[in-house]
Amino acid sequence: DAGVIQSPRHEVTEMGQEVTLRCKPISGHDYLFWYRQTMMRGLELLIYFNNNVPIDDSGMPEDRFSAKMPNASFSTLKIQPSEPRDSAVYFCASSLRVGGETQYFGPGTRLLVL
Amino acid sequence: GDSVTQMEGPVTLSEEAFLTINCTYTATGYPSLFWYVQYPGEGLQLLLKATKADDKGSNKGFEATYRKETTSFHLEKGSVQVSDSAVYFCALSDQGNQGGKLIFGQGTELSVKP
Numbered sequence: 001d002a003g004v005i006q007s008p009r010h011e012v013t014e015m016g017q018e019v020t021l022r023c024k025p026i027s028g029h030d031y032l033f034w035y036r037q038t039m040m041r042g043l044e045l046l047i048y049f050n051n052n053v054p055i056d057d058s059g060m061p062e063d064r065f066s067a068k069m070p071n072a073s074f075s076t077l078k079i080q081p082s083e084p085r086d087s088a089v090y091f092c093a094s095s096l097r098v099g100g101e102t103q104y105f106g107p108g109t110r111l112l113v114l
Numbered sequence: 115g116d117s118v119t120q121m122e123g124p125v126t127l128s129e130e131a132f133l134t135i136n137c138t139y140t141a142t143g144y145p146s147l148f149w150y151v152q153y154p155g156e157g158l159q160l161l162l163k164a165t166k167a168d169d170k171g172s173n174k175g176f177e178a179t180y181r182k183e184t185t186s187f188h189l190e191k192g193s194v195q196v197s198d199s200a201v202y203f204c205a206l207s208d209q210g211n212q213g214g215k216l217i218f219g220q221g222t223e224l225s226v227k228p
Contacts, residue, residue: 043203043218091157098207103216105157
């Protein structure tokens with residue numbers, strides 16, 4: 001398996017623009033997670049899905065952020081409008097189950113909002 | 115709520131030195147414990163894990179023992195190499211609380227000099 005795939009790997013945009021990050025989880029994994037990593041706040045869980053259904057979005061910072069999982073092999077994280085404080089590395093991860101199960105991380109998308 | 119505390123970095127060692135990275139946790143249930151490693155420019159990957167008290171996880175010369183009495187999961191390696199330079203994250207997953215999400219420590223950067 002190719003592992004978790006994320007695109008784009010790097011994104012530079014201007015404040016106010018819409019940003020869409022994409023993720024393809026490992027085939028057969030029922031759980032998908034979106035994380036954000038910054039120097040100031042470390043790793044934060046934004047949202048996670050089970051069988052394409054959002055289970056916990058309590059980490060989503062505000063209404064500018066939205067995430068969807070239209071099918072088992074694809075998820076998006078959208079920021080609209082983007083702000084400079086959204087600059088971070090965004091990771092997608094997937095796992096078979098939760099609670100003791102290994103999560104497999106993608107390579108991340110490095111986002112810079114000018 | 116559940117939390118993980120790691121020793122602050124950066125930690126700088128010479129090649130072949132002994133490594134210890136301290137990790138303590140707070141959890142209301144019976145968590146599984148993990149060490150993840152992040153190499154420069156990459157996503158996190160599982161290094162080792164332990165799912166119950168007194169279990170020892172090991173991989174690539176790294177070890178950590180799940181100590182319930184001290185709520186600790188310290189990472190050790192007897193002889194580090196330059197290639198071990200990375201950021202190490204301690205994490206817990208508590209199925210009975212917070213739905214089994216991974217709770218990460220802040221990460222400890224390790225730099226190994228030749």
